[in-house]
Amino acid sequence: MKGIYILLISIKRNILPKIGALGNIKLAKGTYAYVGSAQNNMEKRIKRHLSKDKRFHWHIDYLLDNTDTEIKKILTKKSVKTEECRTAQRLSKMDEPIIGFGCSDCRCKSHLFKVDTLKLGGFKDETKNHLRQHSKTRL
Numbered sequence: 601m602k603g604i605y606i607l608l609i610s611i612k613r614n615i616l617p618k619i620g621a622l623g624n625i626k627l628a629k630g631t632y633a634y635v636g637s638a639q640n641n642m643e644k645r646i647k648r649h650l651s652k653d654k655r656f657h658w659h660i661d662y663l664l665d666n667t668d669t670e671i672k673k674i675l676t677k678k679s680v681k682t683e684e685c686r687t688a689q690r691l692s693k694m695d696e697p698i699i700g701f702g703c704s705d706c707r708c709k710s711h712l713f714k715v716d717t718l719k720l721g722g723f724k725d726e727t728k729n730h731l732r733q734h735s736k737t738r739l
Contacts, residue, residue: 601642601676604684606723607634607649608673608715609663619662622700627663631672633691633718634660634702635711637684646674646726659702659712675723684711687720694719 609632616624636658638645648654649664650671656662663669677683688708691697695713702711 601678602639602680603642603676603678604635604637604681604687605642605646605677605726606673606675606687606718606720607636607646607660607671608632608675608718609634610670610672611666612668612670615666615668617663617666619659619701620656622659625698625701627698628714631715632698633695633713633715634663635684635688635691635713636660636702637681639681642676646676659704663712673725673727675718675720676726677723688713690720691715 611627611629611632613629615627617627619625636645636649649660652665654661656665664671685706685708688703688706688711691713692709695715697710698712698714699710703709
């Protein structure tokens, strides 16, 4: 499936991870939404995010490697790539953007947001499906 996805990530305590070329970024304990896209194979991209065994390529790879982070929910939506930035721009107006995160290839403020509640329609909750598949491959 082609489209965009949102990873809802729990950060269990205040952290200061090194995020590639962005350097150290202070992130407070709480819930964060990361907006990404996959125009070839979304299932494979999400599986990669769930894996700990990977080369770091994107900002999100550095964040998810931190032991105080955990993906809590995976939301997906069939769409064109431009919907990724439209979604990030909507979140920028509602939530707290982490400036520069995940947006080195676009003009968005960020693709990672500290959120209280996520109010976006049109997404399908794929959490159980992806986490179930991930746990099977780790056995």
